[in-house]
Amino acid sequence: MEPHAYPDLWQRTLSLIQKSHYYDKETFDSWISKTELFKIENGKAYIIYPTMITLNILNTSEGIQLIQSTLQEILNESVSVQFISKQDAKKLIPEVQLQTRTANLMKTDFNEDYTFENFIEGNSNAEAYAACLSCCTQKNHLFNPIxxxxxxxxxxxHLLHAIGNYLKKEKPETKVFYSYSGDLVSILLDAMKARSVHGNAVELVKSQLVENDYFLIDDIQNLQSSSSQEVFFTVYNELIRRNAQIVITSDTHPSELKNLPNRLVSRFSSGLAVNIVKPEFDTSKAILKKKLEGNEEACLIDEDVLDYLANKFSNDVRNLEGSLNKLIFNATLENPEIIDLDFAQRILMKEPIVSERSELTIKKIKKAVTRFYGLTYSDIEGKSRQKKLMNARQVFIYLSRELLHKAYVSIGQELGNRDHTTISSSYERAQMLIKTDPNFKTAVEKIKTLLEKN
Ligand SMILES: Nc1ncnc2c1ncn2[C@@H]1O[C@H](COP(=O)(O)OP(=O)(O)OP(=O)(O)O)[C@@H](O)[C@H]1O
Known part of the structure; x- marks a missing residue:
């Protein structure tokens, strides 16, 4: 039921209660008529009492029975009744939001391109690939966590999403949870802030998290808040107890995760730790070829250009792919007959690729986006909903997410402390726009080029 329908429904209920003459006129006018219906959820009507006297009058088995039967008469369905104070009603709002946020967090959309089929195997990543694939196919989870x-x-x-995509297709009944650790921290901190009149918000989130069969956490090194580490610890133990498969990624070996408590680190070390290193020459070349698949005719490229890229940019596959994208993008502008080594070197030297991704920061993305749109920081951080500003914010959110995997909460901080749920829905919209709006796509490509120049 829409919230705006509650006052009307409650007026009708009160009018029937008045007509029943169960309460005398004075009691009704002074106390009962001042009540409000806060909401009806899951078969329960939450009724706000203005004072303790009202509560004492209402809270008798006959009083409750009268309200329930009156509501049932109007709604044609049975409801139970819970009385809440005005303060309780205020606390309920964050809880409702929390439930929505948690529900959103639980439904992960995996990147369709990040599949096992699209992942090129080589010595550099063979163990990681095998561990991720086998945890999907084997019944017993031999290694936990991975x-x-x-x-x-x-x-x-890519591999975590490949697990998600595989399970979604091959075992659709499996419950899979995926999150950047930074986003998980935001949800847990939200739950700790949300007060609750019927149940504990943290317990609610925990109970949803432990119900998963697969628990995939990306970039665990960012699980830095100690209170969320506490909650994570209990969730982790319960998941292991229930034999759920846990797969975690991090930028260092578990034993070197300096910011996490020892009891977590030692648990992480008890499963299987596999290293993934920079792709060797052949793997890099195969990655480039995979990327070109289907575009061979539109974009002719000399084999020695692929060798050149594979030799030069293999430290980070994003740079490897970025260098190829840059060549293809420039080829669409200059229309060469073929992308040869001269063309490649000219373009890549003119606009050098960022050689190490650590050089790229969220501040740099912000600078490039504002420069591209001719805006100031206060424009982009401010509240105006002018189209140009909204576009700039969406591009900023999109690039921060795609290039740096930034948590929604950190992106929100850069945008005038916007709430992370706002950022998460803007990101979803940006993902749609990149597929449907050529102007949006061009802006993203051009800003990427700007970033690579700096
Ligand atoms: N072996 C591979 N085969 C195909 N694509 C790959 C391979 N390795 C990496 N990529 C691609 O490189 C890009 C970066 O990979 P990904 O985002 O998975 O890196 P990451 O290790 O999670 O980095 P970070 O630690 O920064 O989160 C993605 O587009 C991914 O598809």
């Missing part, structure tokens, strides 16, 4: 560790841009997120 920790995939290695530098940035080497395919860790």
């Amino acid at each position: 920790m995939i560790y290695g530098n940035s841009g080497l395919g860790k997120t």
Whole structure:
């Protein structure tokens, strides 16, 4: 039922109660008529009492019975009744939001391109690939947790999404949870802030988390808040007890996770830790070829250009792919007959690719986006809903997420402390726009180029 329908429904209920003459006129006018219906949820009507006297009058078995039967008469369905104070009603709001946020968090959309089929195997990543694939196919989880560790841009997120995509297709009944650890921290901190009149919000989140069969956490090194580490610890233990498969990625070996408590680190070390390193030459070349698949005719490229890229940019597969994208993008502008080594070197030297991704920061993305749109920081951080500003914010959110995997909460901080749920829905919209709106796509591509120049 829409919230705006409650006052009307409650007026009708009160009028029937008045007509029943169960309460005398004075009691009704002074106390009962001042009540409000806060909401009806899961078969329960939450009724706000203004004072303790009202509560004492209402809270008798006959009083409750009268309200229940009157509501049932109007709604044609049975409801139970819970009386709440005005303060309780205020506390209920965050809880409702929390339930929505938690529900959103639980339904993960996996990146459709990040599949096992699209992942190129080589010595550099064979163990990680095998561990992730086998945990999907084997009934008993032999290794738990599986920790995939290695530098940035080497395919860790890709493999977690591949697990999700595989299970969604092959075992659709499986419950899979995936989150960047930074986003999980936001949800847990929210739950700790949310007060609750019927149940504990943290317990609610915990109970939803432990119900998963697969629990995939990306970039665990960002699980830095000690209170969320506490909650994570109990969730982790319960998941292991229930034999759920846990797969975690991190930028270092578990034993070197300095910011996490020892009891967590030692648990992470008890499963299987596999390293993923930079792809060797052949794997890098195969990744480039995979990326070109289907575009061979539109974009002719010399084999020695692929060798050149594979030799030069393999430290981070994002840079490897980025260098190829840059060549293809420039080829659409200049229309060469073929992308040869001269063309490639000219373009890549003119606009050098960021050689290490650590050089890219969220501040740099913000600077590039504002420069591109001709805006100031206060424009982009402010509240105006002008189209240009909204576009700029969406591009900023999109790039921060895609290039740096930034948590929604950190992106929100850069945008005038916007709430992380706002950021998460803008990101979803941006993901849609990149597929449907050519202007949005071009802006993203151009800003990426700007970023690579700096
Ligand atoms: N072996 C591979 N085969 C195909 N694509 C790959 C491979 N390794 C990495 N990639 C691609 O490289 C890009 C970066 O990979 P990914 O985001 O998984 O890196 P990551 O290790 O999670 O980095 P970070 O630690 O920064 O989160 C993605 O587009 C991914 O598809």
